[in-house]
Amino acid sequence: MLTERQLEVLLSVVHEFIESGEQVGSRTLSKRYLKGRSAATIRNEMADLEEMGYLKQPHTSAGRIPTTMAYRLFVDTVLQRRPQGGDARGGWMSRLKEHRDGLRGALARASELLSQLSNYVGMAAVTQLKQARLNKIDFIRVDTSHFLLLVILDGGVVHHRMVSMPCDLSQDSLEDLSRKINTFAGYQWSDVREILQSYILQGLGEYADSCRQALDDLDNMLAGEQTTLLTGSLARLFDVPDFQDIGRFRALFSILEQEGELARLLSGYGQKDGIGVIIGEENKVPELEDCSVVLSSSISDGTRTTLGVIGPKRMNYEKVISVLDRVLCDIDGIR
Amino acid sequence: MLTERQLEVLLSVVHEFIESGEQVGSRTLSKRYLKGRSAATIRNEMADLEEMGYLKQPHTSAGRIPTTMAYRLFVDTVLQRRPQGGDARGGWMSRLKEHRDGLRGALARASELLSQLSNYVGMAAVTQLKQARLNKIDFIRVDTSHFLLLVILDGGVVHHRMVSMPCDLSQDSLEDLSRKINTFAGYQWSDVREILQSYILQGLGEYADSCRQALDDLDNMLAGEQTTLLTGSLARLFDVPDFQDIGRFRALFSILEQEGELARLLSGYGQKDGIGVIIGEENKVPELEDCSVVLSSSISDGTRTTLGVIGPKRMNYEKVISVLDRVLCDIDGIR
DNA sequence: ATTAGCACTCGTATTCATTGAGTGCTAAAC
């Protein structure tokens, strides 16, 4: 186990490294954090900490930098000390609320806001859990061979999809159909799906194929853990010193561009409510080994809202966590 | 004017520079392009071309690189020699067509396709011209205080927007309203807008404000030259040697991330049908001074479809142009 | 147990000479 002072030294190293980005030497530590002790004393502690796996040297006779273990300890400490309950929260709410362009708009703004406040990459996602409930379904005839299939779920998520039909259906018959289906508003989507399926088998005869296809498409969009995901401005990454190196930037970027990857990331870790931090190699995705991900999610109405920030391992965790707390709270206020 | 041989030298320099990315010397040229002539002869020609503004030296006594003027000449030559008419075109069509998720899906796939084929950044946009015609409008009641405003335009573009209402309107009254408005299907949106405006002033009394706001929002989305724009995978840029430099990458990236900027770019230059190439500083946006943009657009039904590729100034214009020709043709086939 | 002192390590910055691709010019060749 770590002694009191070892802990103090360790946290100081992490703190200093997060600030400066440069390897931390014993002298700096003695001057800035542990004024009572001399550099030599701290050197000894650091040597021990290195042996235990908390610190490492980029090369012999250089300062120490934290390992993932050290970050882990640091973050856990921060999380424990985090002010529980909502005192000074919100404050950006108004700015979010005044736009009334639905959940998607709010998410877009939230991810942008996260990017701004944290200076890293913000993201916001809504995941439809399996229990998502139908609010309304509608078929809107567009022309002789197309109609628009529109699904609104409880929680305000809207999906639409153009469906082409080999035959002409009148708007009336479509309305008739939607009226029938809408009697199931409030049911879980999975149930509604079953019902539609049997409708198709019975009623539609030769058009069954098209319908089934459309239904499958839609199902893919909704069922399981399909997420709507938005990332805020990536341009900020250019200002983060850790990503000046083109290789790292590239690694992160390639992940961010594949929505699928990112969605998997979220669903993998965001199972629980509250804040989660994934540091460097703790991450399953190798491209993210130099990054940390902070996630915060809350569940209601069969919808999980997840906010997250992706940044370098040496990100300012305190700040990011508090920002996430607040913005999530604001988003919740909207729904 | 340029002599025959000067032109030959100039085009060779551009060609070689596009391939190698390095300054072109007289010896290389003599060996690879103009075998008859010696290096010294070519040196003289190059000195003349430099005086005329077609070539420049990065520093004294180095090889020459093309100026924007030279690229211009080169591109114009390529465009003239371009095989007119559609012989071997298409071929990706099928892959595009088999997905029936509407215009937006096709655009997304097209921009991705362009990225893949060109190895630069592809983009695809649909611009609603002022004469866009309404196909259908619909109001769908979601709960006591919200309804979804849905607008479908001729050409298959769908816009929707959640509107919150201070009062509860029944679905019936909404349907009544939409029925009224839909009598104007086929009218230009600008006219429909006028009509709605007067509706609001007359009929809705105290709710006028909310409605007007929603109408304005929607108008912003539709009117003028609002475009739906998608860019293909940016990750490819990392493989382009010209963008290894983080500064240039950043400049380009910051533009790509702001949809607004890009949309302006398109609308500014894509006025005419056919292919347009904007080289380096010809571009009004300073961030794009090291890039070239190739655009290709076609108009039908009050909708302009524009495909484009953004890459370095020394991009492979021949290839990009032919790829654009083909993909645009495919997209047109879809609508 | 702590600290001061000192020799040692190793990355970084600086300087300086070398190299080589490429030019411009001149004079000879065609």
Place this chain on the structure above:
DNA sequence: GTTTAGCACTCAATGAATACGAGTGCTAAT
């Protein structure tokens, strides 16, 4: 007159040699 060979010159890039300095580990004194 045009073309070409020859030569001196320029300048970025490369790499070796050097100095610098931040930081360590160890030992001996407190």
